[in-house]
Amino acid sequence: MNTAPEREEQLVLELLDAVGKRSDLSQRHLAHHMGVALGLANSYLKRCVRKGLIKITEVPANRYLYYLTPKGFTEKSRLTAKYLASSFAFYRKAGESCVEVFESCEARGWRRIALCGVSDLAEIASLRALERGIEIVGIYDPHTERRRFVDKSVWRKFDEVEDHDAWILTDLNAPRVAYEHLTGLVARERILVPDILRLD
Structure with a gap:
């Protein structure tokens, strides 16, 4: 659940990482690597050049080579460390949240649980369920192409869902929308x- 500044930093990190691995990338390849439109990738590239993080060199045949500057390497290291710290914090908080939900399930005698939303949270919930002896019967997600996730069935249609006692919402992309749908x-x-x- 990234905020706008976190998303911007993530895109800059993706860009710096791609340039650090290969200097002869096309802007189209950068956009694909970053998972954004070509125009947005171009905008981030120009911003990184202005900040002195990337240097551009023109080579024959109207091609460009992109290099990380020393300042770019430093920024990439800083963003990587921040990303890892954030990821560990998310994993810890998500695990704690799942334990609380499973305690509520246990108090109600619910042992067979269906998840709603293929995501990192669904993966964490599946791992924490094993620790508590709770069975995750599968994951309902009408927006995914996957048929299996963390060794569980994924149902795209609601009428495919197996018998279960309760649901746990695990959608990270649009949790409010998924909750209302459910x-x-x-x-x-x-x-x-x-x-x-x-959501409260």
């Missing part, structure tokens, strides 16, 4: 939402 299909009291999603 409440149109099942009783709200059967849907548990980890605190990390901040």
